[in-house]
Amino acid sequence: MTGQVRTVDGRVAGRRGQETRQKLLDCLREMLSTSPYRDVKVIDVARMAGTSPATFYQYFPDVEGAVLEIAEEMAKDSVELKELVDGKSWAGKSGTTTSEELVDGFLAFWRKNDAILRVVTLGAAEGDKRFFKIRMTVLNSVAKPLADAVKDLQAKGQADKAQDAAAVAGSLISLLASAAEHQKAFTSWGVKIKDLKPTLAPLVYLGVTGKKAPR
Amino acid sequence: MTGQVRTVDGRVAGRRGQETRQKLLDCLREMLSTSPYRDVKVIDVARMAGTSPATFYQYFPDVEGAVLEIAEEMAKDSVELKELVDGKSWAGKSGTTTSEELVDGFLAFWRKNDAILRVVTLGAAEGDKRFFKIRMTVLNSVAKPLADAVKDLQAKGQADKAQDAAAVAGSLISLLASAAEHQKAFTSWGVKIKDLKPTLAPLVYLGVTGKKAPR
DNA sequence: ACTTGTCCTGTCATGCCGTCAGCTTACCGC
DNA sequence: GCGGTAAGCTGACGGCATGACAGGACAAGT
Incomplete structure (x- = not known):
C-alpha cells in the first residue's frame, strides 16, 4: 500500500x-x-x-508539505469513525444511545487530533484542494454512513422524506465538527463541557429521525 | 469613543x-x-x-496586530445580527420564518467577512485570547438573544425545560458558523447550496422549540 | 580494507523581518 | 514668507529563515 x-x-x-x-x-x-x-x-x-x-x-x-503528511496519516485513522454509525439502530431508546455514542466518539477523535485538524480546516477554508480532500475524508467517514441511515429510515417511513438525506447528514456532521473545534467557546457561554453531550445528542437524534428524543 | x-x-x-x-x-x-x-x-x-x-x-x-484591527472593525458590524432574533416570534408559522431568516442572515454575514473570519477562527482555536474574544463578540450577538428566546419559551412551557438554554443556543450558533465556513464541503456531498437553508432552518426550529417544524 | 549507496551537515546566496537615523512634508504662529 | 515643530516616509542594516549543493560520515556487503 x-x-x-x-x-x-x-x-x-x-x-x-x-x-x-x-x-x-x-x-x-x-x-x-x-x-x-x-x-x-x-x-x-x-x-x-x-x-x-x-x-x-x-x-x-516545505512546512506545508510535511503537515500534509501528518494530515494524511490522521485521515487514515478516521476510518474508525465509521463504526460509530454503521449497523447501529435508530429506533426508540437505542437511537438515543446511538446518537450519544456518535457525539462522544466524534468529539474524542477531534480532540485527539486537535492541532492538525485546525491546520487542515484552515487550509480547506482557504481553498487548498489537498487539505480540502483530507477534511472530506474525515467527515465523510461519518457523513456517508449517517446519510445511509437517514435514507434507510425514510424508506421505512420512520423519517421525514422531504429532507435531503445527504444535506441532513452534512449539517449534523458540521455541527459536531464545529462544536468539537470550539469547546472553549462554550465554557465562556457558561456551559459546562458535560452539558455539551446532552445538548448535541438530541439534536443529532432530531436531525436523523425528525422526532423528539424519548427520555 | x-x-x-x-x-x-x-x-x-x-x-x-x-x-x-x-x-x-x-x-x-x-x-x-x-x-x-x-x-x-x-x-x-x-x-x-x-x-x-x-x-x-x-x-x-506586526501582521497579526493589523489583522486584529480589521477583525475588531468586523466585530462592531456584527451587532446587526442581533436583529435577526430580537423581538421575533417562535410560535407556529412565524417561528419557521424566524428560523429561516436567522439562517439566511447569519450565512450572509459570514460569507461577507469570509477571509477575516477564517483567521479569527484559527487564532481563537489556537488559544489566542484576543481573537477568541472577537469571535465571542460575533457569536454572542446572536447566541445571547437566542438563549433569551429559549428561556422565554421555557418559562411559557412551550419548550423543553430540561435543556440548558445557553447550551442549546451555543450549539445552534456553532452549527450555523460551521455550515457557513464550509459551504464548499456541502457541494462535494452532492448538496446544493439551496438545500442548506431548508435543512438548517428546521434544525434551528427544533433546537429552540423542541418541536418538529410545521409545514 | 575497499566500495557503494545512504544519510547528514557546513556553507552560501537570497529574501524577508523589524529597527533606526535622518530626510521630506505639512502645519502653525508670527 | 519665515522659521519651528511635529508628522510622515524611506534607505539601509543586522539578523534570521529559506532552500540548494557538495562533500564528509556512516553502515553494509564483499
Missing part, C-alpha cells in the same frame, strides 16, 4: 532515513500543538529533532 | 497618516482573501499599498 518513502531529490530512504523523517514529523506535530501555525519555522522543528534545517528539506518540500 | 489613532512610537496620526494606515488595512484585507494566511508578508502588503515595509511597522506591531 504505502509506496517507497522517497527524499525530495528522488533517493529511496533507508532505515535510518525513515527514522529521521519520522522524528521530524513527530516534532512538527508537537510544535503545531504548542505554537501558532504561522510561527512554526523549519529551523525550530529541525532543532527540536536534533538535526539541521537542510535535513528537513531533504524529506519535505 | 475611538481614542486618538497613534503610531507604534506614540505619535498621533494626522489626516495623511490615517489615510496611509487605512490603505494598508485595505490591502491587507485584500491579501487575506487571495492568499494563504501563512504566506501574507509585510513586504507584499506594503508594496500593494505603494509604500515601504518600514511604514507598515509605523502603524502596526
Whole structure:
C-alpha cells in the first residue's frame, strides 16, 4: 500500500532515513500543538529533532508539505469513525444511545487530533484542494454512513422524506465538527463541557429521525 | 469613543497618516482573501499599498496586530445580527420564518467577512485570547438573544425545560458558523447550496422549540 | 580494507523581518 | 514668507529563515 518513502531529490530512504523523517514529523506535530501555525519555522522543528534545517528539506518540500503528511496519516485513522454509525439502530431508546455514542466518539477523535485538524480546516477554508480532500475524508467517514441511515429510515417511513438525506447528514456532521473545534467557546457561554453531550445528542437524534428524543 | 489613532512610537496620526494606515488595512484585507494566511508578508502588503515595509511597522506591531484591527472593525458590524432574533416570534408559522431568516442572515454575514473570519477562527482555536474574544463578540450577538428566546419559551412551557438554554443556543450558533465556513464541503456531498437553508432552518426550529417544524 | 549507496551537515546566496537615523512634508504662529 | 515643530516616509542594516549543493560520515556487503 504505502509506496517507497522517497527524499525530495528522488533517493529511496533507508532505515535510518525513515527514522529521521519520522522524528521530524513527530516534532512538527508537537510544535503545531504548542505554537501558532504561522510561527512554526523549519529551523525550530529541525532543532527540536536534533538535526539541521537542510535535513528537513531533504524529506519535505516545505512546512506545508510535511503537515500534509501528518494530515494524511490522521485521515487514515478516521476510518474508525465509521463504526460509530454503521449497523447501529435508530429506533426508540437505542437511537438515543446511538446518537450519544456518535457525539462522544466524534468529539474524542477531534480532540485527539486537535492541532492538525485546525491546520487542515484552515487550509480547506482557504481553498487548498489537498487539505480540502483530507477534511472530506474525515467527515465523510461519518457523513456517508449517517446519510445511509437517514435514507434507510425514510424508506421505512420512520423519517421525514422531504429532507435531503445527504444535506441532513452534512449539517449534523458540521455541527459536531464545529462544536468539537470550539469547546472553549462554550465554557465562556457558561456551559459546562458535560452539558455539551446532552445538548448535541438530541439534536443529532432530531436531525436523523425528525422526532423528539424519548427520555 | 475611538481614542486618538497613534503610531507604534506614540505619535498621533494626522489626516495623511490615517489615510496611509487605512490603505494598508485595505490591502491587507485584500491579501487575506487571495492568499494563504501563512504566506501574507509585510513586504507584499506594503508594496500593494505603494509604500515601504518600514511604514507598515509605523502603524502596526506586526501582521497579526493589523489583522486584529480589521477583525475588531468586523466585530462592531456584527451587532446587526442581533436583529435577526430580537423581538421575533417562535410560535407556529412565524417561528419557521424566524428560523429561516436567522439562517439566511447569519450565512450572509459570514460569507461577507469570509477571509477575516477564517483567521479569527484559527487564532481563537489556537488559544489566542484576543481573537477568541472577537469571535465571542460575533457569536454572542446572536447566541445571547437566542438563549433569551429559549428561556422565554421555557418559562411559557412551550419548550423543553430540561435543556440548558445557553447550551442549546451555543450549539445552534456553532452549527450555523460551521455550515457557513464550509459551504464548499456541502457541494462535494452532492448538496446544493439551496438545500442548506431548508435543512438548517428546521434544525434551528427544533433546537429552540423542541418541536418538529410545521409545514 | 575497499566500495557503494545512504544519510547528514557546513556553507552560501537570497529574501524577508523589524529597527533606526535622518530626510521630506505639512502645519502653525508670527 | 519665515522659521519651528511635529508628522510622515524611506534607505539601509543586522539578523534570521529559506532552500540548494557538495562533500564528509556512516553502515553494509564483499
